[in-house]
Amino acid sequence: MSLVQKGRGITLVGLALLGGVYVRALAFTPVERLQGPAQKIYYLHVPAAIWTETAIIMVGLAGAFYLFLGDRRLDLFAQASAEVGTVFATIVLTTGPIWGKPIWGTWWTWDARLTSMLLLFFLYLGYLLMRGAVRDPALAARYGAVLGICGACLVPFIHFSVYFFPTLHPQPIVLKPSTPSLPGSMLTTFLSSFAVFTLLYVGFVTQRYAIGREKELGEAGSHA
């Protein structure tokens, strides 16, 4: 079984389990009394946000190691993680405003958390555009490593921005030093969704990494 096929298998299992999370979240998880059904957007928005931030940390780490070791596989992994991070960031930046409209009364506000997440999304886009524009693979990998490290440095600022600045965005109710403030059934739904997003990240990155490697091998073969 090739790496692409393994990635496809993991992705398909992830999508099937995502269907289960949808059923659990929509039909079997209680409705929050103050926010109403819109609160259930949380079960998609937050796991996607956690993996958006984790993906750029992975890009930064892979980039830093690439600068020292020069291993092409690290750069391929960084590219894959950046692309998947962009997809998850798109989910965050679409589901967030859909939650904000009924709860805050506005689709968007320029507060620290939202603005820094938008900045991360643009950094992801810049990374992908740069990878497409720079023709020299070694140069593109070096630029990508620097961008990835910059993006990873942005993550603590994004996560703690709700503590540093007065923002409309709620403070973390799971990823915080004290115990999570979610009731048991809601926490189970959240953790299930997080596990599924983890599986999707692994499946997507595996596929994207394998596609990148195939492409490089093909180009090396055509130049030989």
Place this chain on the structure above:
Amino acid sequence: MPEVPQNAAYMVAAYVVAAVILLLYTVTLWLRGQKPPRFPPPPPAARPPRS
């Protein structure tokens, strides 16, 4: 006791949007992962006959 807000349409919209984004990316990766058909390399150009 305040009434529970009736905003299920927003919830449905968010779930649909997330599913569409994930499915589109899955299909994109699937298509990109299909190996292109490998054609045999073109034969070397025939040399003109020596006179």
